[in-house]
Amino acid sequence: MKLFYTFFQYIKFVFSARNTRGNGVHSPFVYDFFEKVIYEKNPYYCFHEIEKLRNMLKNNNKMLSINDFGTGEQRAAKISKIARRSLKSPRYAQMLFRAALFCKSENLWELGTSLGITTAYLAKTDSKNRVTSMEGSAEIAKIAANIFKSLNINNINIIVGNIDQTIDAALYATDKIDFAFIDANHRYSAVIQYFNKIIPKLHENSVVVIDDLYWSKPMTKAWNEIKNHSTVVSTIDLFQTGFVFFNKKLPKKHYKAVK
Ligand SMILES: C[S@@+](CC[C@H](N)C(=O)[O-])C[C@H]1O[C@@H](n2cnc3c(N)ncnc32)[C@H](O)[C@@H]1O
Known part of the structure; x- marks a missing residue:
């Protein structure tokens, strides 16, 4: 059912977004964001080493016992399956890396660490940046911690537990969030x-990234509500992922583009 929803939304999206590149983007910030973050293709030094580890995870058939936050039950899942299905693809994880660099984000948050591949990208923007990433499944978080170790990353704080219960204390301990990637519970x-x-x-100057905008009708409802929130000025909808900007100097505009 959700697949049909996403498919039809994609057809609608492609028709409404197809002319966005170069058209109607008058803001220098938004224009540069499109060129240097969304459409940029050049690899950075760290991409290869992170992708090598992603490939290792994709071939790891060890079983993990994980919490399913949808049903509240424990279930078994292969690391390889999680690596293939749950993580942002290289194209998108690398775009988030460029977005955090472009916005000069120093305090980065990720809700939903999973195996830590996107987290590693965020942390590699600068070893002086601080990444706070939250994951509910202890066994998944353990794999992510090993990934960070293999990549010599020391600037990630993983908070293990249901975000509903951990977020308030984490926020209390945080002065400001420059970049937030919301990719955990998709309700x-x-x-x-x-x-x-x-x-x-x-x-x-903060940027918030929401994932899986058209994964389900309720997710699209959440995205539309966020777009219309009183603090939000501009958004860029790439179908899979949406960027949210708050700077009042930006045009009050909602862009759609096929990445
Ligand atoms: C789609 S995956 C995250 C993928 C990751 N951001 C990436 O790009 O590689 C979502 C993760 O969020 C976790 N999660 C879902 N609901 C959660 C909750 N309420 N509290 C903590 N973690 C949660 C799941 O265990 C899962 O590992």
Whole structure:
């Protein structure tokens, strides 16, 4: 059912977004964001080493016992299956790396660490940046911690536990959030709740990234509500992922583009 929803939304999206590149983008910031973050293709030094580890995870058939936050049950899953299905693809994880660099983000948050591949990209933007990443499954978080070790990454704080219960203390310990990637519980109420909770820690140059905008009708509802939130100025909808900007100097505009 969800697959049909996503498919039809994609057809609609392609028709409404197809002319976005280069057309109607008058803001220098947004224009540069498209060129240097969304459409940029040149690899950075760290991409290869992170992708080598992703490939290792894709071939690891060890079973993990994980919490399913949808049903509240424990279930078994192969690392290889998680690596193939749950992580942002190289193209998108590398785009988030460029976005964090472009926005000069120093305090980065990720809700939903999974095996830590996207987290590693965020951490590699600068070893002086601080990444806070939250994961509910202890066994998954353990694999992610090993990935960070293999990559010599020391600037990630993984908070293990249900985000519903860990987010308040983590926010209390945080002065500001420059970059937040919301990619954990894909339910309407959770996405809206997490977005509302982080707002007091955002500033005009923060960027928030919401994932899986058209994964389900409730996710699209959450995305539309975020777009219309009083603090939000501009958004860029790439179908899979949406960027949210808060700087009042930007045009009040919602862009759509096929990446
Ligand atoms: C789609 S995956 C994250 C992928 C990761 N951001 C990446 O790009 O590689 C979502 C993760 O969020 C975790 N998660 C879902 N709901 C959660 C919750 N309420 N609390 C903590 N973790 C949660 C899941 O265990 C899963 O590992």
